[in-house]
């Protein structure tokens with residue numbers, strides 16, 4: 001409710017600029033991204049080249065897909081903290097099952113926990129009205145437990161990263177990371193779904209005003225269950241991509257991505273209270289976070305200091321961004 | 329005697345991007361007067377009020393309070409200057425109880441309680457969470473909260489719009505006395521009866537500019553309307569079909585039949601029928617069970633007893649989607665219950681289209697656009713700020729809730745006070761629209777807090793008191809006096825068999841109607 005205009009003066013340039021940005025919330029984000037890249041280039045002249053771009057994209061893509069899960073769930077006023085565990089599970093299962101199984105079978109086995117966890121999340125949140133934070137945190141812990149048990153059973157047979165995932169996760173063709181082959185369709189689908197399908201509309205509507213959605217005939221549990229299954233499936237697929245990138249199956253493979261995925265969605269302008277936001281912002285948010293990580297790495301700070309700075313910057317960016325787009 | 333104005337605003341302007349909410353508004357309020365602020369939906373009344381009371385800042389303009397130019401930057405500053413608003417939307421924080429809400433704003437509790445009683449609510453539980461309080465009561469609490477700090481200028485933005493007759497009357501009484509005590513009131517309302525009963529002068533806004541200031545005197549109404557809308561409107565009595573016609577024409581099955589409906593202590597043995605092509609009015613004072621009746625028919629809450637039939641077949645609604653499936657749409661009285669405020673007008677109107685599981689796929693954008701724009705045009709929604717419904721003016725938001733079901737082509741519409749906060753011009757359109765729906769053999773159940781509307785649109789009026797149907801009038805007999813008598817539960821003159829004392833037997837309503 002604050003604004004800086006003084007009483008008797010016509011609309012100032014500053015206000016108009018603010019208004020312009022408020023109508024096009026992507027523009028300030030893109031500007032921020034460019035600024036970060038420029039700073040990076042100034043600190044390390046020559047670092048920003050074709051290889052660096054491909055590399056940044058490679059690391060940003062898994063983050064961006066997981067942040068897509070957060071975007072969709074956050075639109076309904078929820079959150080999905082189980083994406084890390086789900087991604088780890090499918091990656092780990094894939095890497096261990098591929099040793100003695102047909103790839104297709106291994107893939108199905110890898111996606112099975114994703115579907116199950118998504119279903120449980122959806123029912124918990126949609127039918128029993130457990131808070132999504134608690135629900136997904138719970139299933140995430142349970143999933144990790146199962147994974148530990150599972151690990152003992154396959155410890156003898158070892159693990160292997162399938163060639164295809166290797167190619168997809170790390171490979172670069174004509175300067176473009178192969179991961180784009182997966183990411184492009186996923187991104188297009190999410191954006192299309194959010195803007196042009198009935199399901200997407202319902203995500204926004206349910207998050208904005210559940211009672212209104214109900215009075216319009218929307219059954220909450222259906223939307224929520226479908227949503228969390230979809231979110232989990234995407235997380236599972238991200239896990240497969242990520243194992244091709246990291247190449248070392250571990251029990252906490254994708255866990256470090258969880259909080260950044262939430263941050264990317266928030267920086268991208270999706271409200272954790274539901275009802276507003278979109279995937280394009282989230283993608284740029286994921287890029288911003290990835291570049292920021294590089295930037296902090298080359299500053300050669302100790303790990304602790306880097307994290308502190310990272311946290312502060314995320315807070316600052318989010319607050320500033322909200323001020324820009326909340327024109328009142 | 330010339331007195332200097334207590335509040336004097338000139339040249340106030342406010343832009344939201346391309347939308348000019350106010351261009352050149354002025355308002356001058358004398359001490360001790362009740363001053364009406366009038367204008368069509370979206371004219372800028374609420375915006376002006378928010379500027380005067382420091383909730384938003386103007387782009388231009390000069391505001392003098394007692395001759396001094398104060399820079400009012402916040403509602404707290406306005407309060408110190410003696411200006412206190414009751415905004416158009418309920419202001420209590422929903423998750424807190426009433427007492428905590430009072431503490432939050434530093435409102436003295438005892439005077440507040442006294443005002444609440446004065447305003448016609450004897451039994452308020454001050455520990456009740458605001459979320460669970462019905463809209464009409466919330467509005468009264470907002471008013472009591474403002475009165476409790478004894479402001480010099482009380483600003484009431486559509487205070488009475490959600491109030492049924494008995495509560496509205498109390499409010500008018502109290503406001504009148506404010507004026508007599510030398511305090512000023514700025515009073516916004518779309519109900520002319522209230523304006524002429526209460527106000528001394530009126531400032532009229534059109535498209536964000538003040539177009540005139542007039543003294544309220546008999547016969548001024550038409551001039552005000554003309555100033556507000558820029559044209560004359562014809563206030564015709566929309567011809568209702570004679571009740572006999574309805575019953576004979578609907579010799580077939582009734583569209584909706586309610587038998588012995590029971591809902592806890594709120595509804596008692598309610599029975600009535602709604603024919604195809606009929607607009608049936610429901611009239612009641614505050615809290616007589618009308619909210620629950622509509623919610624039950626809409627599938628929003630489950631009745632504890634009795635039955636509902638649609639086209640002759642019994643139905644059990646467990647979710648609003650069941651009712652919608654049966655062609656029954658519900659426009660709730662509280663628009664915040666019906667709208668996704670951050671979403672666009674288009675998405676809000678098209679929301680029911682995507683609700684069913686099989687409609688989750690790609691949307692046919694062009695077709696949707698056509699359907700939505702025709703509904704928008706039909707209800708004359710001001711779409712200058714259509715990107716987010718919360719940016720529309722209150723009346724325009726209200727229109728969106730109706731437009732949704734016009735677009736969805738519902739066969740039966742349950743309208744709970746649909747014209748709340750809608751300006752005179754559009755009201756006529758809505759009356760016409762409802763009659764047109766009836767002409768297309770659709771049916772409407774229409775609760776209203778304005779007696780006048782009953783006579784204008786309904787074929788038949790059902791009066792509810794204490795959770796019972798106490799009487800049913802064909803429209804020709806539904807004059808104000810009889811309706812009020814019935815609404816207070818008093819038996820109708822000669823008819824001893826209906827009324828609060830008599831058992832209402834199923835079917836007796838149909839007799840009363842014929």
Ligand SMILES: Nc1ncnc2c1ncn2[C@@H]1O[C@H](COP(=O)(O)OP(=O)(O)OP(=O)(O)O)[C@@H](O)[C@H]1O
Pocket residue numbers: 344347348349350367368369370371372373374375376416710712713718719720721722723724749751
């Ligand atoms: N935040 C906003 N952003 C854009 N436009 C706005 C915003 N707030 C108000 N407006 C626009 O300003 C105009 C005036 O709105 P206002 O609420 O003052 O109307 P009003 O006279 O109170 O109408 P009503 O009788 O319907 O309550 C409307 O066209 C509205 O869409």
Ligand SMILES: [Mg+2]
Pocket residue numbers: 373374375416485721722723
């Ligand atoms: Mg208003």
